[in-house]
Amino acid sequence: xxxxxxxxxxxxxxxxxxxxxxxxxxxxxxxxxxxxxxxxxxxxxxxxxxxxxxxxxxxxxxxxxxxxxxxxxxxxxxxxxxxxxxxxxxxxxxxxxxxxxxxxxxxxxxxxxxxxxxxxxxxxxxxxxxxxxxxxxxxxxxxxxxxxxxxxxxxxxxxxxxxxxxxxxxxxxxxxxxxxxxxxxxxxxxxxxxxxxxxxxxxxxxxxxxxxxxxxxxxxxxxxxxxxxxxxxxxxxxxxxxxxxxxxxxxxxxxxxxxxxxxxxxxx
Amino acid sequence: xxxxxxxxxxxxxxxxxxxxxxxxxxxxxxxxxxxxxxxxxxxxxxxxxxxxxxxxxxxxxxxxxxxxxxxxxxxxxxxxxxxxxxxxxxxxxxxxxxxxxxxxxxxxxxxxxxxxxxxxxxxxxxxxxxxxxxxxxxxxxxxxxxxxxxxxxxxxxxxxxxxxxxxxxxxxxxxxxxxxxxxxxxxxxxxxxxxxxxxxxxxxxxxxxxxxxxxxxxxxxxxxxxxxxxxxxxxxxxxxxxxxxxxxxxxxxxxxxxxxxxxxxxxx
Numbered sequence: 431x432x433x434x435x436x437x438x439x440x441x442x443x444x445x446x447x448x449x450x451x452x453x454x455x456x457x458x459x460x461x462x463x464x465x466x467x468x469x470x471x472x473x474x475x476x477x478x479x480x481x482x483x484x485x486x487x488x489x490x491x492x493x494x495x496x497x498x499x500x501x502x503x504x505x506x507x508x509x510x511x512x513x514x515x516x517x518x519x520x521x522x523x524x525x526x527x528x529x530x531x532x533x534x535x536x537x538x539x540x541x542x543x544x545x546x547x548x549x550x551x552x553x554x555x556x557x558x559x560x561x562x563x564x565x566x567x568x569x570x571x572x573x574x575x576x577x578x579x580x581x582x583x584x585x586x587x588x589x590x591x592x593x594x595x596x597x598x599x600x601x602x603x604x605x606x607x608x609x610x611x612x613x614x615x616x617x618x619x620x621x622x623x624x625x626x627x628x629x630x631x632x633x634x635x636x637x638x639x640x641x642x643x644x645x646x647x648x649x650x651x652x653x654x655x656x657x658x659x660x661x662x663x664x665x666x667x668x669x670x671x672x673x674x675x676x677x678x679x680x681x682x683x684x685x686x687x688x689x690x691x692x693x694x695x696x697x698x
Numbered sequence: 699x700x701x702x703x704x705x706x707x708x709x710x711x712x713x714x715x716x717x718x719x720x721x722x723x724x725x726x727x728x729x730x731x732x733x734x735x736x737x738x739x740x741x742x743x744x745x746x747x748x749x750x751x752x753x754x755x756x757x758x759x760x761x762x763x764x765x766x767x768x769x770x771x772x773x774x775x776x777x778x779x780x781x782x783x784x785x786x787x788x789x790x791x792x793x794x795x796x797x798x799x800x801x802x803x804x805x806x807x808x809x810x811x812x813x814x815x816x817x818x819x820x821x822x823x824x825x826x827x828x829x830x831x832x833x834x835x836x837x838x839x840x841x842x843x844x845x846x847x848x849x850x851x852x853x854x855x856x857x858x859x860x861x862x863x864x865x866x867x868x869x870x871x872x873x874x875x876x877x878x879x880x881x882x883x884x885x886x887x888x889x890x891x892x893x894x895x896x897x898x899x900x901x902x903x904x905x906x907x908x909x910x911x912x913x914x915x916x917x918x919x920x921x922x923x924x925x926x927x928x929x930x931x932x933x934x935x936x937x938x939x940x941x942x943x944x945x946x947x948x949x950x951x952x953x954x955x956x957x958x959x960x961x962x963x964x965x966x
């Protein structure tokens with residue numbers, strides 16, 4: 431098989447990265463994908479950088495063994511902990527994380543240089559988004575809020591009920607006059623409709639998943655490996671545990687049902 | 699050291715089991731404890747039985763290497779998946795889980811034989827509580843509700859705010875005339891005050907942690923290994939990841955601050 435016909439590997443700690451896969455499939459309709467969810471060890475968001483890095487390197491190796499032409503780390507925590515390590519390990523293929531594209535998109539979106547970042551504990555504590563935004567906009571005022579409850583709400587499919595509303599209101603309660611809210615966790619795009627209800631109209635919601643899909647498209651073109659011949663359009667799923675739960679909960683994030691036959695259990 | 703002076707080993711997927719440790723220390727004030735939290739791999743509640751069993755056996759081995767006189771599996775998911783396996787592996791010491799004591803307590807508490815069980819997805823799906831209660835009360839009407847959001851709320855320390863209230867109301871919304879609510883997850887005792895507010899006065903809240911501490915006390919007496927000589931009263935903590943987070947979040951469940959110096963990082 432020609433390199434351009436190989437699939438793009440995507441990995442995440444579990445199901446949240448399916449929001450990135452969804453954006454990728456929409457932006458790159460002619461590509462195939464292998465998505466790996468490390469469901470045996472999710473969530474990464476409360477684990478240390480060392481542990482997450484170790485897991486991320488394992489995940490990258492599993493995908494490389496399946497032959498891929500590019501790798502997307504569709505997980506904020508893993509991107510923070512391991513992007514540069516995975517890039518060093520795989521010098522011959524583009525490796526794209528979700529942080530830099532999300533931070534860039536926020537920088538391009540804000541007009542008043544005030545940005546609210548919502549993420550997991552680890553992502554917020556890593557200052558990865560804050561650092562990249564500050565590097566581009568030295569006078570920006572950035573507030574970051576650990577919003578772990580949103581992960582649990584999303585996984586229960588509670589994305590538009592009164593509990594989700596109360597939780598979002600809680601996390602937005604310290605918002606001052608930020609004109610941009612950056613969703614720094616792949617679980618959070620499912621709350622976009624509710625966020626639109628809760629936020630003033632001029633506030634923009636920036637979604638790392640969409641920004642990452644744009645960055646991957648660019649990287650494929652730069653490397654001359656975008657699939658311009660036979661379109662593939664296949665997606666295969668690998669999980670380290672609980673294929674049934676992955677299928678059920680994953681549909682929330684993918685935005686469409688997952689075919690249980692496409693989900694393969696692998697050993698980490 | 700005489701066997702009766704050895705500590706009691708307690709393990710959990712993370713911090714929730716500290717509610718069990720708290721009950722144990724209160725019921726057994728002369729004993730020492732080694733508590734092991736598998737924080738690198740929490741939560742167990744969304745993982746498959748096979749994976750959880752594999753982890754639980756590893757945790758039991760780590761504690762046995764430290765020399766213990768009894769083992770408490772302070773985690774509902776691990777008890778369901780692995781109690782009988784760990785008992786078979788350790789025939790020479792009492793091994794107590796949280797399910798049977800909790801189920802017994804609910805059986806002894808209910809007057810109208812109607813019980814609501816709140817637990818994680820895996821615990822509820824395992825039917826472990828339901829099966830034991832039904833065996834004792836064949837005509838009992840048992841409703842079990844997966845309440846995963848409560849785990850995230852507890853870990854954020856949101857145990858008495860309006861979001862916790864909305865979540866509990868949601869999980870209690872299908873309650874009919876159950877006179878007993880069984881807390882089938884070690885995270886949930888922190889919600890007892892709020893549950894008392896929300897439930898009619900005649901409804902009893904049964905806490906597996908308290909019931910388990912009673913069962914451990916009985917097992918030590920039966921085996922003649924309760925510490926009746928030099929009281930020890932020490933607790934040492936082992937974690938597989940993030941000692942800092944364990945200390946901070948653990949205090950919610952232990953009900954008192956944890957001393958960071960007492961927390962040791964171990965490799966699983």
